[in-house]
Amino acid sequence: MADDTTTPIARDKMGRYHRTPEAIARDAEAAHLYFEVRLSYRQIAEHFGWKNHTSALQAVNRALRDVAEPTKELRDRRDCELQFLWDAAMDIYNQRHIVVSHGQVAKMNGEPIEDHSPKLQALEQMRKINAEWRKLHGSDAAVKADVTVHEVTQQDLELQEMIREAKAHTQAEEQQILDGGTDG
Structure with a gap:
C-alpha cells in the first residue's frame, strides 16, 4: 500500500508504479517548505493533510533524489x-x-x-x-579499485632468487672494496 504522499500514482505498460507529475511537484513543494520557508516536517504534513511527519520527510527525500545532484x-x-x-x-x-x-x-x-x-x-x-x-x-x-592480477610462475620465483643472490654478491664485493682489501 502506498503512503499518503505518493497518491496519485500511475502504472506503466509493465504494471510498475510511477509517481505522477502532480506527486513530483508536491514533493518539490514539500522540499521548498522545508528548506526555504523553514517549516518542520510536522508542519509540512499538516499543510498537505498527511497523517504524520514521516510522510513529509519521505516527500522531501524524494524531491532531493529527483535532483541529480x-x-x-x-x-x-x-x-x-x-x-x-x-x-x-x-x-x-x-x-x-x-x-x-x-x-x-x-x-x-x-x-x-x-x-x-x-x-x-x-x-x-x-x-x-x-x-x-x-x-x-x-x-x-563506494571506492573503485583498479586491480591487476599477475600469475607468478616457478620461473618468476627462480628469477627473483637469482636477483637476490646477485644483489647480495654485489653488496659483498662493494664492502670488500670499501674495507680496502681484495682477495682474489
Whole structure:
C-alpha cells in the first residue's frame, strides 16, 4: 500500500508504479517548505493533510533524489544545519550533569553524583550527525579499485632468487672494496 504522499500514482505498460507529475511537484513543494520557508516536517504534513511527519520527510527525500545532484547552496545549508546540531550536541556533552532524584541532587559521600546519560545521548546524536554528514559529502560512497592480477610462475620465483643472490654478491664485493682489501 502506498503512503499518503505518493497518491496519485500511475502504472506503466509493465504494471510498475510511477509517481505522477502532480506527486513530483508536491514533493518539490514539500522540499521548498522545508528548506526555504523553514517549516518542520510536522508542519509540512499538516499543510498537505498527511497523517504524520514521516510522510513529509519521505516527500522531501524524494524531491532531493529527483535532483541529480543537490545544488551547492542546498548542500551548504544542510552542512550548516548539521554543524549547528553538532555544536549543540557537543555543548551538552561538555557540560557537567548531575543526578536529581525527587527534586533533590543525589549525593554520594557528600558529592553530587554525575549523570552520564546526557553525555551518552549526546554522543549518539553526534554519531547520527556524522553519518548524515558523510552521506551529504559522499564519504561513504563506494571506492573503485583498479586491480591487476599477475600469475607468478616457478620461473618468476627462480628469477627473483637469482636477483637476490646477485644483489647480495654485489653488496659483498662493494664492502670488500670499501674495507680496502681484495682477495682474489
